[in-house]
Amino acid sequence: MPRIIIADEQRLFRAGLRKVLEEHLRGSVIVDVSNPLELIKGLQSPFKTDLVIVGSRLLPAGDPTYLGALKREAGAARLLLVVPQASADLFQDALSLGFHGLVVRRQREDEMLMAVRTILEGRLYAPSAILPVKPPDPAAPIRQAERGERSFGLTLRQREVLALIGKGLSNREIAVALSIAEATVKIHVSAVIRVLGVRNRTEAALLAPTMLKGKI
Structure with missing residues (x-):
């Protein structure tokens, strides 16, 4: 068993x-x-x-x-x-x-x-x-x-999370902005970091303007 x-x-x-x-x-x-x-x-x-x-x-x-x-x-x-x-x-x-x-x-x-x-x-x-x-x-x-690949790129929710990361919002603030649980935000943040191939949310924030240009 x-x-x-x-x-x-x-x-x-x-x-x-x-x-x-x-x-x-x-x-x-x-x-x-x-x-x-x-x-x-x-x-x-x-x-x-x-x-x-x-x-x-x-x-x-x-x-x-x-x-x-x-x-x-x-x-x-x-x-x-x-x-x-x-x-x-x-x-x-x-x-x-x-x-x-x-x-x-x-x-x-x-x-x-x-x-x-x-x-x-x-x-x-x-x-x-x-x-x-x-x-x-x-x-x-x-x-x-x-x-570490996602051939279909960022989902809509991941783009929303990335946009708010780029604005410097914390997980708690992102949860409030998107009306979702903070624990759910943590999963999206981890997925965004993995999809982008960066080491942390700071690097993700730096990429946000380029990645999201004309997307949201």
Whole structure:
């Protein structure tokens, strides 16, 4: 049976999801951690991890270094992102960052279980809220993420986020301006940095005027 790590800052969420998985995936080994450092340590265990469920708030904003370390330690483990709200753009962002799907924090227990089973089976999972978006072929977006490429460029939401980064807004201010959750902004910022091939949001801000000329 699989070994699953649940990494999220909210204790009640971890406990609730752990109960569901232990009840329906009998024999599974479930580990729950509350911060980024504990997650890395959990992945360094001598026991093979099959699935990592990561709350978006645990990902440092605009810091591809931690995400890279997470993916290296995860190895062949599948990655499922937990977000406060979902959209087609956010789903694509998650895939571009190397995740194999996402779930909304308030999804029903049966949907959470379906997401876990789907990803453990080697397929991608998109929440019903953003369907009928058809998940891309599993190999293609992951290969793009490894190369740091997005052949279709920035999405509309990514351009909006980049424009506000260029104006010097913080993640919290961007969230207010776009009426989305701050945790969602963090994912978009990380995706923008990866798509542009820059090291941080400062370099992204410097590119913003050129990248967005006539686009927004």
